[in-house]
Amino acid sequence: MKRRKLIAGNWKMNGSHKANAELVAAIAARAPELGLVEILVCPPAVYLESVGRHIGNAAVALGAQNLCEQAAPGAFTGELHGAMLAEVGCRYVIVGHSERRALYGEDDSRVAQKFLAAQACGLTPILCVGETLEQRQSGQTEDVLELQLGKVILAAGIQAFARAVIAYEPVWAIGTGHAATPAQAHEAHAFLRGQLRGHDAKIADSTRVLYGGSVKADNAAVLFAGEDVDGGLIGGASLKAADFLAICVAAQARAAG
Numbered sequence: 001m002k003r004r005k006l007i008a009g010n011w012k013m014n015g016s017h018k019a020n021a022e023l024v025a026a027i028a029a030r031a032p033e034l035g036l037v038e039i040l041v042c043p044p045a046v047y048l049e050s051v052g053r054h055i056g057n058a059a060v061a062l063g064a065q066n067l068c069e070q071a072a073p074g075a076f077t078g079e080l081h082g083a084m085l086a087e088v089g090c091r092y093v094i095v096g097h098s099e100r101r102a103l104y105g106e107d108d109s110r111v112a113q114k115f116l117a118a119q120a121c122g123l124t125p126i127l128c129v130g131e132t133l134e135q136r137q138s139g140q141t142e143d144v145l146e147l148q149l150g151k152v153i154l155a156a157g158i159q160a161f162a163r164a165v166i167a168y169e170p171v172w173a174i175g176t177g178h179a180a181t182p183a184q185a186h187e188a189h190a191f192l193r194g195q196l197r198g199h200d201a202k203i204a205d206s207t208r209v210l211y212g213g214s215v216k217a218d219n220a221a222v223l224f225a226g227e228d229v230d231g232g233l234i235g236g237a238s239l240k241a242a243d244f245l246a247i248c249v250a251a252q253a254r255a256a257g
């Protein structure tokens with residue numbers, strides 16, 4: 001099955017009205033020639049609505065970086081319900097990013113709740129999984145991936161992955177400039193797809209698995225060459241239009257080839 005490439009920019013806690021407007025204008029201008037790629041930007045929540053206005057009718061999707069796990073709105077100071085994110089134009093939301101797991105105490109069960117909360121509001125969750133350096137060095141990579149993905153499959157059911165994206169983000173590659181080698185990425189992606197296949201072959205064939213962790217203009221093509229790599233979740237390089245667009249061009253070339 002042909003899975004449409006997805007290039008997602010996770011802006012993390014970066015941006016300003018001025019910088020966002022310039023970045024979105026540059027991406028939107030090139031979107032028509034990148035039609036084989038789905039382009040997504042995930043700004044900080046406070047900018048979602050204005051970034052949505054900058055996108056206008058351009059073929060660029062909007063996503064959030066996080067949401068509250070609660071099923072209903074209410075007394076949860078500082079939190080954002082999925083329905084609110086959907087109302088301001090989000091189609092996607094990142095869940096379980098390693099920074100949220102490591103810095104904000106999100107465990108697998110909280111991540112699974114967020115995945116469910118996203119889908120209940122019609123948002124497509126981008127579920128991030130990935131091992132730390134210590135886990136990789138002690139040979140636990142596959143165990144970690146199996147557990148992180150398995151917890152969500154258990155909570156949501158395998159059919160929920162018809163409306164979800166997985167992002168393999170090895171923690172040691174995030175923001176370090178040391179991306180996984182193509183072989184390491186391809187191995188992990190094949191493993192994750194194999195986990196899905198153990199439950200449902202159709203879901204395994206249709207679910208997109210993105211790679212994230214120091215994707216740059218100069219390594220995107222080799223990382224995307226892997227059969228099971230369906231695009232990227234881009235941090236630092238998503239903040240510069242030229243870099244982000246070069247990564248989109250690499251994905252477009254892969255999709256066309």
Ligand code: 13P
Nearest residue numbers: 010174175213214235236
């Ligand atoms: P970098 O591309 O900056 O390594 O970040 C990756 C990431 O965490 C995307 O979610």
